[in-house]
Amino acid sequence: MAPSKVLAGARVVLPTGTVDDGRVIVDGTRIAATAPPRADVLDVSGHWVVPGFVDLHNHGGGGASFAGGTAEEILRGVATHRRHGTTTLVASAVTGDLDFLARHAGVLAELAQQGDIAGIHFEGPFISPCRKGAHDEQLLRDPDPAEVRKLIDAAHGHARMMTLATELPGGLDSVRLLAEHGVIAAVGHTDATYEQTLQAVDAGATVATHLFNAMPPLGHRAPGPIAALLEDERVTVELINDGTHLHPAALRLAFHNAGASRVAFITDAMDAAGFGDGRYLLGPMEVEVSDGVARLVEGGSIAGSTLTLDRAFKRAVTVDGLPVEDVVRAISANPARLLGLDGRIGSLEPGKDADLVVLDAAFDLVGVMRRGAWVVDPQLG
Numbered sequence: 001m002a003p004s005k006v007l008a009g010a011r012v013v014l015p016t017g018t019v020d021d022g023r024v025i026v027d028g029t030r031i032a033a034t035a036p037p038r039a040d041v042l043d044v045s046g047h048w049v050v051p052g053f054v055d056l057h058n059h060g061g062g063g064a065s066f067a068g069g070t071a072e073e074i075l076r077g078v079a080t081h082r083r084h085g086t087t088t089l090v091a092s093a094v095t096g097d098l099d100f101l102a103r104h105a106g107v108l109a110e111l112a113q114q115g116d117i118a119g120i121h122f123e124g125p126f127i128s129p130c131r132k133g134a135h136d137e138q139l140l141r142d143p144d145p146a147e148v149r150k151l152i153d154a155a156h157g158h159a160r161m162m163t164l165a166t167e168l169p170g171g172l173d174s175v176r177l178l179a180e181h182g183v184i185a186a187v188g189h190t191d192a193t194y195e196q197t198l199q200a201v202d203a204g205a206t207v208a209t210h211l212f213n214a215m216p217p218l219g220h221r222a223p224g225p226i227a228a229l230l231e232d233e234r235v236t237v238e239l240i241n242d243g244t245h246l247h248p249a250a251l252r253l254a255f256h257n258a259g260a261s262r263v264a265f266i267t268d269a270m271d272a273a274g275f276g277d278g279r280y281l282l283g284p285m286e287v288e289v290s291d292g293v294a295r296l297v298e299g300g301s302i303a304g305s306t307l308t309l310d311r312a313f314k315r316a317v318t319v320d321g322l323p324v325e326d327v328v329r330a331i332s333a334n335p336a337r338l339l340g341l342d343g344r345i346g347s348l349e350p351g352k353d354a355d356l357v358v359l360d361a362a363f364d365l366v367g368v369m370r371r372g373a374w375v376v377d378p379q380l381g
Contacts, residue, residue: 314363
């Protein structure tokens with residue numbers, strides 16, 4: 001077994017606040033309360049140590065797609081995001097033929113069973129053609145509870161979230177079905193009114209898929225879903241903090257209204273994340289990535305992102321001016337809680353998995369540890 005490790009001298013972000021000149025003790029795969037004899041000590045003075053990042057909504061990276069790739073390709077994408085601090089990741093599918101989605105869910109379920117991913121998020125096909133974004137309109141369908149159940153069953157217990165336009169026929173019944181099976185019902189790609197959105201939350205929806213994007217804008221006479229999702233204490237709102245999907249004022253508005261306890265930073269990443277510009281496929285849709293921005297070749301809609309969560313963290317602190325502790329909640333603790341994994345991940349506490357990220361004083365990533373093993377070793381650069 002590898003020797004125990006002590007990361008010493010850093011600013012350590014704990015659930016109770018930031019500890020200056022703190023230390024994190026790693027014994028095997030877990031965080032420990034006390035250091036055993038002969039532990040290796042790593043001086044990380046001048047750095048931050050924060051929990052590993054948890055991404056609820058991610059379609060790929062490293063040139064690999066979670067929406068249709070082989071197991072080997074998916075693992076390449078997972079490894080890419082781990083190098084950027086995401087130690088726990090939910091793989092997101094996109095709209096496709098229902099039988100294909102069910103078959104591919106089997107591939108993802110095997111990876112979830114092995115612990116490589118934390119589960120499956122189905123984004124589509126039960127979304128609004130009015131707010132389809134980068135989804136193939138010809139494959140969209142109303143959320144039939146029987147078809148929703150088919151995808152849940154195909155995931156073999158690893159379905160974690162499904163995005164729905166809950167105003168469509170069958171939407172509310174589908175939300176109730178998801179809630180009964182312990183799957184997060186997320187409101188997104190929706191044309192719902194304020195009142196319809198509240199009905200969805202009452203039925204059991206608890207997440208807003210990439211708030212502000214793929215839904216009607218906030219209006220003073222017709223406030224739409226944004227106001228309903230921001231004001232309801234039962235809802236956690238996803239935010240894509242890449243500087244393209246959201247203006248900083250919109251992000252601050254979400255934090256001000258929802259509070260740090262109800263925000264989850266996501267990437268909504270596609271294949272190009274951590275890989276580069278070029279032509280890609282997002283499901284059946286062709287995407288052009290230029291200067292790090294992904295858009296559909298036909299129509300020009302934004303098609304996911306090339307974001308990694310280390311960049312989202314740095315931007316939140318240095319551009320948006322958010323407190324580090326609030327960013328840690330949004331990027332680690334809150335998504336871990338939503339996934340029901342907060343007993344194991346999401347914070348630096350004894351007994352939890354030794355998943356952590358080391359950031360320098362400028363909030364650039366210099367180290368990543370997952371389950372006690374370095375993915376990016378801060379001593380090696």
